[in-house]
Amino acid sequence: MIPTRASYRDIPLYSPAKKPCRVDLSDNTNLFGTPPAAERVLRGASLRSVTHYPAGYSPDLRRAVAAYAGVAPEAVATGCGSDGLIDSAVRAFLEPGEVLAFQDPTFVMVPLYSKMNGVKAAPVPLRPDFDIDADALLATGAKVIYLCSPNNPTGTALSRAAVERVVERAPGVVIIDEAYAEFASGPGFLDLARTRRNVLVTRTFSKAYGLAGMRVGWAVGAPEVVAEVEKARGPYMLTTLSEAMAIAVLTEDQGWVEARAREAVENRERLRGALVALGLKPLPSEGNFLMVPLRGAPKVAERMRERDVNVRAFQGLTGVGDALRIGSGPWPLLEAALAALRESLR
Numbered sequence: 001m002i003p004t005r006a007s008y009r010d011i012p013l014y015s016p017a018k019k020p021c022r023v024d025l026s027d028n029t030n031l032f033g034t035p036p037a038a039e040r041v042l043r044g045a046s047l048r049s050v051t052h053y054p055a056g057y058s059p060d061l062r063r064a065v066a067a068y069a070g071v072a073p074e075a076v077a078t079g080c081g082s083d084g085l086i087d088s089a090v091r092a093f094l095e096p097g098e099v100l101a102f103q104d105p106t107f108v109m110v111p112l113y114s115k116m117n118g119v120k121a122a123p124v125p126l127r128p129d130f131d132i133d134a135d136a137l138l139a140t141g142a143k144v145i146y147l148c149s150p151n152n153p154t155g156t157a158l159s160r161a162a163v164e165r166v167v168e169r170a171p172g173v174v175i176i177d178e179a180y181a182e183f184a185s186g187p188g189f190l191d192l193a194r195t196r197r198n199v200l201v202t203r204t205f206s207k208a209y210g211l212a213g214m215r216v217g218w219a220v221g222a223p224e225v226v227a228e229v230e231k232a233r234g235p236y237m238l239t240t241l242s243e244a245m246a247i248a249v250l251t252e253d254q255g256w257v258e259a260r261a262r263e264a265v266e267n268r269e270r271l272r273g274a275l276v277a278l279g280l281k282p283l284p285s286e287g288n289f290l291m292v293p294l295r296g297a298p299k300v301a302e303r304m305r306e307r308d309v310n311v312r313a314f315q316g317l318t319g320v321g322d323a324l325r326i327g328s329g330p331w332p333l334l335e336a337a338l339a340a341l342r343e344s345l346r
């Protein structure tokens, strides 16, 4: 036996049920095609970008994000997906054995990052209205608190009052994961990252921006917070190509991204109508997906996969129970999913 890290023994590899399906609504990615500027960069790419190292910390993307977010470049970190940034922040601000508090349910990767970094997970149930319980989160005493709005997998957004209460009283850093900000009706919490000492807002190019395969995320926070995240992150987490594609989409494709996000939201609500007509009760959503509480959801998802449609199933989620999470996209895909769901419910 090779000696291994004891705390790693029960860490599973990430493997959502992934038989390739004709219609895949399981990842909440942009299903409307490749952003035009990204395609242009890819086709015109120099072979030098293959053989040479990229810049260590993506300075060009940092500047582009800073201009977009209205902050100085020192207030921006980039990473291998926003996943990489969340992982880095946990490592940067917590010693092994300390506590990471987070709303429950939330992003499945968060409890995993607590294990991977040897910290204690303190899940705090969302309230019945799907807002955070600010005082219960604070009562954990955790030096890092993770919030997610709009939240994956529920789709629900957090209230300004509750988030501000946490930020004002937290003893350490508050991470606000805004992977779905582009689909939300409200302004989000980027202003808190600009003005508070202890807030790190994370965003991603994987969802509305259509670059999930390129693995690019960014975060904004006070320069002292960002500097620690960059240390934990390490150099060369982005490739030359992924950095160039992210810059191009951010600066040239904003119109494309916004139009596709609007369409995803319109189709999400059209899908809601059809699900309600089936007698289901999807949760309110500010993301590009719907969470549909449904007893026996894993079995239903399996039957849908047999019909070439992939959606994400959850079992026994806190306050929700079993549920399907169905991504939004072009209407014909959602129509196919509805047909498969109707047959699978029989």
Ligand SMILES: *Cc1c(COP(=O)(O)O)cnc(C)c1O
Pocket: 028, 080, 081, 082, 083, 084, 107, 148, 151, 152, 177, 179, 203, 204, 205, 206, 207, 212, 215, 216, 217
């Ligand atoms: C998809 C998602 C992310 C994005 O992860 P990347 O690593 O940027 O692809 C982050 N947080 C949540 C809640 C997500 O659903």
